[in-house]
Amino acid sequence: MSKAEDSDSDETVTGSDSISTARTINNEDVLIRANDMTKHYGGIVALDGIDIEIQENEILSIVGDNGAGKSTFIKLLSGVIPATRGDFFVKGGNGELEKVILGSAADAQDAGIETVFQDMSLSKQHDVAANVFMGREPLEDGPTGKLLRRINREYMNEKSVEALEEIGFEIDPTATTGDLSGGQQQAVAVARALISDPDLVILDEPTAEVSVDGSQKILDLINSLQESGKTVLFVTHNMEEVLDVADRIAILRQGNLVTILDNDGNVDREDLVAYMTGALTPDDH
Ligand SMILES: Nc1ncnc2c1ncn2[C@@H]1O[C@H](COP(=O)(O)OP(=O)(O)OP(=O)(O)O)[C@@H](O)[C@H]1O
Numbered sequence: 001m002s003k004a005e006d007s008d009s010d011e012t013v014t015g016s017d018s019i020s021t022a023r024t025i026n027n028e029d030v031l032i033r034a035n036d037m038t039k040h041y042g043g044i045v046a047l048d049g050i051d052i053e054i055q056e057n058e059i060l061s062i063v064g065d066n067g068a069g070k071s072t073f074i075k076l077l078s079g080v081i082p083a084t085r086g087d088f089f090v091k092g093g094n095g096e097l098e099k100v101i102l103g104s105a106a107d108a109q110d111a112g113i114e115t116v117f118q119d120m121s122l123s124k125q126h127d128v129a130a131n132v133f134m135g136r137e138p139l140e141d142g143p144t145g146k147l148l149r150r151i152n153r154e155y156m157n158e159k160s161v162e163a164l165e166e167i168g169f170e171i172d173p174t175a176t177t178g179d180l181s182g183g184q185q186q187a188v189a190v191a192r193a194l195i196s197d198p199d200l201v202i203l204d205e206p207t208a209e210v211s212v213d214g215s216q217k218i219l220d221l222i223n224s225l226q227e228s229g230k231t232v233l234f235v236t237h238n239m240e241e242v243l244d245v246a247d248r249i250a251i252l253r254q255g256n257l258v259t260i261l262d263n264d265g266n267v268d269r270e271d272l273v274a275y276m277t278g279a280l281t282p283d284d285h
């Protein structure tokens, strides 16, 4: 919750007196800027010209009713679908925002963006280490690696344990992934996302199929990602979770960004639902 408190955001009184919108953030704190992001599916406008900035090291939640455009935004930012219109800018090595073309998942990864999709795309019959390193398996040193292309299992096991420990989970790297609890599987998917040391980790409904205990561990994990310097974009239907971990909350409705709120203790579940359903708009007083 650090960033919401110390950001220099414009504070505007909105619908209920105490809610503060957080639209303006300092340029140097911006990790990613989306300008006029738009996605049409035939005649359906899934996203209608969204302008949003993701602040470095914040936990930003995106909420909205079914069909509001949350997954569409994440898919655009992950490079898995092309935008109809609009641009993404990502902070480069020189600290300046640079326009990036996110035409594929590899492009997004190159830009420091890793996504854990709702289905997690885990291979359930493979073990934990295989999933953490899926598609990026390290080879053994020397001729067995170079010539025989033998995979360095020992390294994978060690690194998987380390990566999972870093996010607060103790899981046997040789366990079959499908045998793990929902929360543990989510941790494996996050550990995989962290292997490339991304700047931004996107989580789409990470607690949807997880027990209450498991959900708390995922929320702890999100906080630990922030503590380790990452920026987190978190999509969920669970308002209590949003209010628990988010620094800022972006509300989408029918493909539009309604507002972004600072989660400073003055926002409650009813406010979020009112914005999501259109009962409250930023112009209301
Ligand atoms: N592949 C597609 N083809 C056609 N329309 C689509 C496609 N994907 C999404 N849409 C439409 O775009 C709109 C936004 O969908 P999106 O999946 O982004 O919503 P969401 O906020 O993620 O909703 P949910 O909470 O149900 O996951 C919806 O009207 C949806 O029906």
Ligand SMILES: [Mg+2]
Pocket: 070, 071, 072
């Ligand atoms: Mg969705």
